[in-house]
Amino acid sequence: MPDRAPTFARSTDLADRLHRLVPGGAHTYARGDDQYPEGMAPVLERGLGARVWDADGNEFVEYGMGLRAITLGHAYEPVLAAVRDVLGRGVSFTRPTTLELAAAEDFVSVVTGAGMVKFAKNGSDATTAALKLARAATGRDMVAVAGQPFFSTDDWFIGSTAMNAGIPDETRRATVRFAFNDLDSVRALFARYPGRIAAVFTEATTGMVAPEPGFLEGLRELCTAEGTVLVFDEMITGFRWAPGGAQEVFGVVPDLSTWGKAMGNGFPIAALAGKRELMELGGLATDADRVFLLSTTNGPETVGLTAFRAVVEAYRTTDPVATMHRQGTRLLEGANAAIDEAGMREYLEVAGHPNCLVFLTRDGQGRPSQEFRTLFLGEMLRGGVLGQSFVISAAHTDDDVDRTIQAVADALPTYSKAIELGSTAGLFDGRPVAPALRPQAEPRRR
Template structure:
């Protein structure tokens, strides 16, 4: 391991004052009094950031945010991957402002519901019908309900990928399953992504019982192996199961048309959300007409109660979606994210390698969905070292649990981030040598989905 001089860190952060979090700490404490967990999303919780360094955001523009103490940051993650065009992207905001005076929610469908459906189905050629909602979990649970109704089966096979729904059928398979009956938990079966044999084994073990197969076609760290998605498609067809692609992350990051178009495999149903509204709440379930019509009026079968939500068709979310579609027609944010992400990964990994720390920290993944991996002195994944890295980045004006980029990240933003990574390395090396506790002020971060509040209990 090559030694990194502290003078390099000093030069990289020269002229930048040490951030203070006085007001953020006050507001975070108040949030814990009023909101379970202190945030409305577990991934946004204070336990996901170093103790005493939990910024509460005041506003954002482009790829930057400002907290309530006035600290500014280059932000990554971008609203849990929901923002690809940048915060406060004016063409989307202008479209939303224009619709506000026309009313938001009515007792009958608005013209926007037709226009948005046409826009969506033009984007996703494998889908024949679409229904809008407000969050991704509603869409994925609706897909499972359709699959169960269409097949008359009860089980669902889920790839070993991080997240599909807040609802019981999925959360019951995670460590955070309190309150979910064992019978519900038993209905979800796991298989290994890129291992077709593991999925085939589920069908063999539970003949005639698997209603649906859920997976992301690709993830930040894993592309489909040659023939894998095609094999899943063939297996589902042969076994009579419904194939569902979760496009929450891949949609509008891999392509506006989804990963299904990138890899040339068409699912029976697909679920969408996050970046389709550039931060505005809108999600969608799309797929084959014969399946989707089970929730409509063109069926003689027993009807499915399918995504009947008060706010699903309100005009702001649908207008934002249509403005995002227009931005993707007019510009090329997917290519911009790929180019800027590649620059960031190359630059960060270069300074890490120069410091002799490549065995302990690196930046990897799809260019539009980068993550950093932190490892201890023995090369094992480490929450303690992750906390060290997060804290050092925060001190240098970089906020994020990942390096998930947007099309708003400029060369200047990337350069600041690479400089922050370089400046973080001396402290990272000290933590490797003397232990993370020697440089941390407080406890390390903890997995968002865990059975107890410990090790970050308040």
């Protein structure tokens, strides 16, 4: 337990000021204060390892780790040292640098199925470039995406979500969904839209759902047979499941893959990678019409590329993936043991891949519940733990994990009381949290 109960007066004031200047009060919807109990949304000032400190002086063990971007820990010194060194040599130039070549060589040495790579600054740019490349290569217009939460902020994907205001109907109709682990659902799309699907996008695995035996292999065969480009989104899996992502773990090589998040340990860098014959459509070794692929002022700036190279070196000399797996397993088993001891597993559970854990909150009927999620989030904050998930890093120590397990145990009496009452009423202040991608500001309109 923390030395004192956390208070959030200054954070709440700062959040109000943010909302007056920044739509939604944050630069990512998943970071919004509508994802936390009202009056309990910390505005952070600094982090070190797996701990963060907010504007009110509260200290928390943090999970989620920069929306899964941090695997080595906040302010990881070897990455910071490399970045400090490069700052004195310039950041952005009018010609490629030796650093760009070294970073590209590092990338293709890690992602062995990729013949070429192009760097960018955010994942959406990379995924949209992959779709553009697939459309150019196939002459087709449609894209099939797995029924997974997120691929891009751009119209082609956001138009398929509930938060689709401003997206033309024609754009929305060009994106169709299939069920992960269901090859028949993919076959049905190819049959319904013959000769029109340019690309199939999927995460090869997620924290909650691993590919069933033969699914990825079957998807690879089906895309090859249909002349469709297979794209793996490795934003989360890259450097969290393995340095070379899910394709390294499962041994299935896509045509294109997209990367970001942990490849810079929080520094902004993303990448599009893939087979040379596709990637060269955006280059000069082609007689086909050229694709305006990725052309970004800041894609090759030296700080992001240096951070990436330092991350690669950390993975060569240490084993962050194994550390995350070990600590995530300790957290999974310890938290669920406490929940089981209280007889609450029907209503509360820690679940998923050890490197990418979530907590599942259910009401008295066993249904997923935003109200019970809000209650649990508030109790965890009181216990000194911040996070919308239990996504871990290699910086989480035994003490961090033990503190988290204790916070879960301490939350159980309140959670149990709500189950007994059949309601969370009176057990937390304000309105419940709400899905980040929702069509209306309610139920958390300001």
